Amino acid sequence: MELTLCNHSSYPRIGDDAEQQLLRRAIAQRDRGEKTDEDVRAAEERMTELALAEQAEAGLDLVTDGQIRWPDPISHLAAKLSGVRINGLLRFFDTNFYFRQPVVQGKIERTEPLLLEEFKYAQEKSTRPVKAVLTGPYTLARHSIEENGGVGGFDKMLEGYTAALAAEVAALAAAGATVIQVEEPALLKYPDDFPRLEQSLTALAMSKASAQLALVFYFGDPGPIYDHLQTLPVDLLGLDFTYNPSLVDRVASNGTARTLALGLVDGRNTRLEDPAVAARQLEKLAHGADLNRAYLGPSCGLEFLPRDRARQKLKHLTVIKNTFLGSLA
Amino acid sequence: MSRAKLQRLGIDLPLFPTTSVGSFPKPDFLLKARADFAKKKIRRGALEKAERQATEFWIRKQEELGVDVLVDGEMYRSDMVAYFAEYLKGFEEGGLVRSYGNRYYHKPIITGEVRWEEPITVEWWKYARGLTSKPLKGMLTGPYTVMDWSFIEYYPDRRTACLALAKEIRKEVEALIEEGAKIIQIDEPAISVRPEELSVAIEAMHKVTDGLPAYFITHICYGAFENIYPGMLDLPVDNFDLETSNSGLDMLELFQKRRYTKDLSLGVVDVHTHVVEDKAVVEQRLRQALEVLPKEAIWVDPDCGLKTRTVNEAIAKMQSVVTAAKALRENSDK
Numbered sequence: 113m114e115l116t117l118c119n120h121s122s123y124p125r126i127g128d129d130a131e132q133q134l135l136r137r138a139i140a141q142r143d144r145g146e147k148t149d150e151d152v153r154a155a156e157e158r159m160t161e162l163a164l165a166e167q168a169e170a171g172l173d174l175v176t177d178g179q180i181r182w183p184d185p186i187s188h189l190a191a192k193l194s195g196v197r198i199n200g201l202l203r204f205f206d207t208n209f210y211f212r213q214p215v216v217q218g219k220i221e222r223t224e225p226l227l228l229e230e231f232k233y234a235q236e237k238s239t240r241p242v243k244a245v246l247t248g249p250y251t252l253a254r255h256s257i258e259e260n261g262g263v264g265g266f267d268k269m270l271e272g273y274t275a276a277l278a279a280e281v282a283a284l285a286a287a288g289a290t291v292i293q294v295e296e297p298a299l300l301k302y303p304d305d306f307p308r309l310e311q312s313l314t315a316l317a318m319s320k321a322s323a324q325l326a327l328v329f330y331f332g333d334p335g336p337i338y339d340h341l342q343t344l345p346v347d348l349l350g351l352d353f354t355y356n357p358s359l360v361d362r363v364a365s366n367g368t369a370r371t372l373a374l375g376l377v378d379g380r381n382t383r384l385e386d387p388a389v390a391a392r393q394l395e396k397l398a399h400g401a402d403l404n405r406a407y408l409g410p411s412c413g414l415e416f417l418p419r420d421r422a423r424q425k426l427k428h429l430t431v432i433k434n435t436f437l438g439s440l441a
Numbered sequence: 442m443s444r445a446k447l448q449r450l451g452i453d454l455p456l457f458p459t460t461s462v463g464s465f466p467k468p469d470f471l472l473k474a475r476a477d478f479a480k481k482k483i484r485r486g487a488l489e490k491a492e493r494q495a496t497e498f499w500i501r502k503q504e505e506l507g508v509d510v511l512v513d514g515e516m517y518r519s520d521m522v523a524y525f526a527e528y529l530k531g532f533e534e535g536g537l538v539r540s541y542g543n544r545y546y547h548k549p550i551i552t553g554e555v556r557w558e559e560p561i562t563v564e565w566w567k568y569a570r571g572l573t574s575k576p577l578k579g580m581l582t583g584p585y586t587v588m589d590w591s592f593i594e595y596y597p598d599r600r601t602a603c604l605a606l607a608k609e610i611r612k613e614v615e616a617l618i619e620e621g622a623k624i625i626q627i628d629e630p631a632i633s634v635r636p637e638e639l640s641v642a643i644e645a646m647h648k649v650t651d652g653l654p655a656y657f658i659t660h661i662c663y664g665a666f667e668n669i670y671p672g673m674l675d676l677p678v679d680n681f682d683l684e685t686s687n688s689g690l691d692m693l694e695l696f697q698k699r700r701y702t703k704d705l706s707l708g709v710v711d712v713h714t715h716v717v718e719d720k721a722v723v724e725q726r727l728r729q730a731l732e733v734l735p736k737e738a739i740w741v742d743p744d745c746g747l748k749t750r751t752v753n754e755a756i757a758k759m760q761s762v763v764t765a766a767k768a769l770r771e772n773s774d775k
Contacts, residue, residue: 124536124537124538124539125539126537126539126545127536127537128536128537136543136545139543140543143543183541183542184541184542200687200711200713200714201541201687201713203634203665205634206634206635207634208538208540208548208589208590208631209539209540209541210540210541211541381592381593381594382535382550382592382594383592383593383594415538415539416538417538418535418536418537418538418548419536419537420536421535421536421592
């Protein structure tokens with residue numbers, strides 16, 4: 113039984129010891145005119161290396177760059193697109209974390225790579241394969257507003273973001289990304305928009321070359337759309353199992369045509385999962401999914417946890433996996 | 442408006458009372474004292490002395506600016522949830538978690554039964570009240586927000602944790618009232634994000650305020666108000682203090698569709714930008730509100746606590762608030 117252990121997306125970019133405060137200090141000093149953008153970039157690189165090392169040390173098979181450079185999951189991408197300006201703060205879903213809202217003023221265009229350099233850096237520094245992670249076009253569009261006529265409505269915004277991200281997916285695949293994760297948590301709030309998501313993902317899938325395209329949902333129960341998800345042109349489906357205990361049964365009974373990324377470990381609460389309970393969930397899931405191909409990870413990005421607890425959660429993945437394998441023996 | 446209630450409590454306020462949401466930036470000398478205390482270079486007594494000096498600074502500054510209802514500025518707090526978690530039993534301090542951009546806070550962890558054992562804010566309220574003859578708000582964080590902004594390890598679910606907190610926070614409200622607080626603000630910025638839990642927040646607020654003789658304000662910010670309006674009007678408070686300028690005053694559209702029935706502390710300056718709004722901008726925002734609400738119902742303040750701004754920016758933003766409110770007040774009197 114393989115059961116690949118993976119991180120979800122973000123990793124805390126701060127911790128309680130001095131070195132883990134490096135980026136916070138550098139940004140604050142840059143803002144006061146005491147340091148330069150170069151200094152901040154160096155701090156970001158160092159913190160990325162630390163995040164990569166901690167993930168590897170926790171025993172993960174597939175890591176991320178921790179999204180250390182991201183101010184938030186929305187504006188980090190949108191700010192680099194022409195036709196978009198960044199506005200005030202809004203709450204990110206039901207968290208106590210805030211993103212800056214994109215304001216679409218005109219045609220959305222990718223005039224520069226969005227994540228390519230960050231991905232290449234992580235890939236170069238990592239001892240483990242690195243997953244590339246993008247906030248999806250639908251979620252970007254749902255968190256954007258238009259001004260001065262914008263581009264003419266939500267569908268046009270979605271179209272613009274889709275084209276921009278399709279180009280980024282192509283660039284990441286060309287740079288060697290083997291797994292490219294597209295996150296679409298916003299769809300869970302608007303399940304009737306499934307056809308829109310399907311159209312957008314089809315465009316991304318056409319750009320992925322030989323990379324595996326992963327579609328990931330978090331901050332909600334994907335149960336109501338679970339069967340529809342099987343029809344999407346993606347290689348992997350990432351599901352958050354923390355919102356609905358019966359999702360495990362649904363996957364077990366309905367099966368899946370896709371490789372699953374199993375978000376069984378709660379990325380939003382510090383309480384550690386009972387390994388025996390998680391192992392039983394895996395046993396059930398094995399009835400519907402091929403766990404030899406599956407990924408086990410947190411339910412969402414780990415930036416919502418303190419660093420020590422995030423690290424603990426990642427290490428706990430190995431405990432859960434071993435408990436599960438032990439139960440099979 | 443609850444002006445009659447205020448009068449019953451012995452508080453006479455002008456039209457468009459000005460106030461602030463709660464926190465002000467810590468002056469440099471306090472930041473240094475806090476850093477020195479963290480490095481164990483100074484003792485707690487020296488830190489508290491600096492906190493008292495900073496509190497006096499902001500009380501004087503609010504008086505100079507002509508603010509009508511004052512706050513102590515929260516010079517002694519780290520953040521609005523961690524501070525209460527530090528004094529209530531049942532919490533452990535969690536590590537740093539990001540709030541936005543380059544801002545972080547210690548997110549507490551509920552690891553045991555929560556218990557109020559002694560007054561938390563009362564001594565600071567008494568100290569600040571001794572510095573001014575103007576009305577001074579008591580400032581607390583509400584049970585729903587303390588629950589939502591903590592990790593929950595002890596309680597089986599969010600509702601149980603929230604109601605347990607409400608029972609204990611009421612004791613702090615009672616302690617403030619016993620010392621003479623008549624206006625008490627119970628901040629619930631988290632309340633708008635899970636509409637399905639609004640009934641839990643309302644139930645908890647009843648536990649905190651029912652039957653107590655004070656004018657209650659609740660501050661809510663940075664959420665999707667449209668998801669909880671008009672249901673939020675069932676919260677047992679007299680005044681909603683809302684972040685409105687950051688979101689283009691879009692709340693007012695909701696009020697046009699369904700009548701708003703409480704007093705409103707209207708956020709008229711954005712606390713997340715260095716740009717200081719001039720008087721004309723603030724007056725325009727107030728006039729927009731006046732198209733929808735009776736003038737007697739409107740209080741004027743910033744969108745949120747000003748602690749993220751520099752001291753000078755905070756003063757300038759408060760100046761804009763006060764100047765615009767006064768101008769409108771004078772015009773309204775004519």
